[in-house]
Amino acid sequence: MDNNQFNNNEPNNEPNQQPSQRPVRPVNNGNGQPPRQRRGGGLWKIAVVALVSALIGGGVAYAGFSHQISNQASDTTVSSSSEPGTTQVSNVTMKNSTSMSKAFSKNKNAVVSVVNLQKQSNTDSSDPFAGLFGDDDDSKSSSSKGSLEEYGEGSGVIYANQNGKGYIVTNYHVVEGSDSLQVILSDGTKVSAKKVGTDEVSDLAVLTIDSKYVKGTATFGNSDALTPGEPVIAIGSPLGSEYATSVTQGIISAKSRTVDTTNSSGQTTGQATVIQTDAAINPGNSGGPLVNAEAQVVGINSMKLAQSNDGTTVEGMGFAIPSNEVVKIINQLVKNGKVVRPALGVRVIDLSTVDNSRIRSQLKIPDSLTEGVVIGSVDKNTPASNAGLKAYDVITALNGKAVNSVAQLHTALYNFNVGDKVTVTYYRGSSKQTASVTLSETQSQVEKNNSSSSSSSSRG
Structure with missing residues (x-):
């Protein structure tokens, strides 16, 4: 047997490679750019038809919904007139707030955007001979002194404020390969962050910021107590900080799914047990919290399934690392800077x-x-x-x-x-x-x- 087949090392707890690609795809760092809209004369016609349809549908929906909200609304004024051009907006003020909106309000200041900054080489990319004969001392020096540029963005959640530091949990693949890290708070303030420890196997990392910037902290709940069908929300920065602190709602689809994980080389490194949810998890949501109706973090959003093995497109299948596993890992990272396995x-x-x-x-x-x-x-x-x-x-x-x-x-x-x-x-x-x-x-x-x-x- 050729011993060269065995010259690789096992995945371990101190990763140093480029972002992982997994069979179940991580929600990789987005570029923060919204999709472009198509232009053309046909779009206006479609919009008009859609608007009319929405108004008709809305009228039907209101007729069935009015009874449900009649005991929850304050003074309501609905203008009806046969005269064109005199339509008014109905003034309906809801007295109650749902448990999920309360859960969001309690956690929104604890959710941050995490920016991965990496050094870029200053080599002139227009030079056709650049790199052709290998790197010389000047080019190596240029690379090491390259300017920091944004490589990608993800999300994170502040879970503790102790000893002058705010502790943030995020995904390993969000911070992988970074030369520097920046955190954008819920109010838009940008602050520097430091790595405490990372773990490729669990796809988790812990960062710290100065405690004076902490506006709120999140609380972990018991992921073992989750029930399929119960509501949850995912909070994060889909497509980057431009859409920071976005919230999507769904349910727990399954509390214990086993998925394969791979390292940066595409090699299968093991399996992970994760929470499945249909709350929308998009690029940039990685590292953000999955929150239950009690405003507790029950998972850290990590990956989504976009396509099955046979090429079938999949929607509404996101996955989060269970909070019980998260707590176990981040405690080791804070104490040891690594996870011992x-x-x-x-x-x-x-x-x-x-x-x-x-x-x-x-x-x-x-x-x-x-x-x-x-x-x-x-x-x-x-x-x-x-x-x-x-x-x-x-x-x-x-x-x-x-x-x-x-x-x-x-x-x-x-x-x-x-x-x-x-x-x-x-x-x-x-x-x-x-x-x-x-x-x-x-x-x-x-x-x-x-x-x-x-x-x-x-x-x-």
Whole structure:
């Protein structure tokens, strides 16, 4: 078997790559530009017809709705006249405010726009020979001293104001690759922000701003208590800060969906359990809160499904990271600057991706075994080496739960803590065996940086 297949490292808790692309697409940073409207004579005709239709429909709707609001409205004046040009606006003032509008009001000052600023090279793009013969010292210096420009925007929510700092949670992919960060408050004030910690696996990041700029903080609710069908609102900056503090309403479509996640190279890194909602989540909403009727943040908006695997266009399928998971991750980020996760200390690849001839000649596994994770190499002084695992062993289960892919292996490992003992089921040739393994911390970011990113293998 070609060991080059295994020269990639596992995804870990200190990412440094460019924005992720996931099978379930993250709501990537928007450019803040609204779509252009078409011009033409036909548009006016369509608008007139639409207006007439809306007025007719509105009259029908009011007839059915008037009874419902009759006990909630103050003095109402409706002008009726047969004389043209004397129509007046009805003065209807609602006395009540819905729970969702109250939830929005309570959180709006805690929701911010997050601007990702990156250095841009000052190399003259009009020079046809620029970069043709590689970077010289001048061009490298120019790149390192390049001006900061807006790379993208997302959303965030202030959840704490402590020790002179306001703490903001947002998505990892919103701040990924940034050289500097800027936060735009609900009143339009722009302030600098600092990274406290980021975690690619959960797609979460924590930032801080000076506490004097904090206008409000949000409270986390219990995402485990959510019920499908209950109303929620999503608050954020769709298409950028031009539409900051926009609110959309929907329901909890499902409280526990499992979706695949990938890293910046498109490699599947694991699976995430997320909340599904039909509240509109658009580019720029990433990192904003999903709020329940009690004005509690029950999720952090992270991704949307725009197209199914067969190419079918999908609407109304957004996903948020559950608040219980968010709290667990951000507490670790604040304390440690990273999230500590367990690992075996092996380089692995999906059995299904290995060439059949190599499977039979080198792995010598049973013909019936078609799914699992092949160990390409075992690092020294790791849980795997201490337990006696070797290259070409095929892992099929962890604590009795089937492991059919690298993604499933990562997901299974992340359910344990450093120091936990787990039972690994594996095949060595045609012999099915088990090993007791005491898990250790994931490999360092330095080791990951020194590895090739072109291979399809991963570390586990």
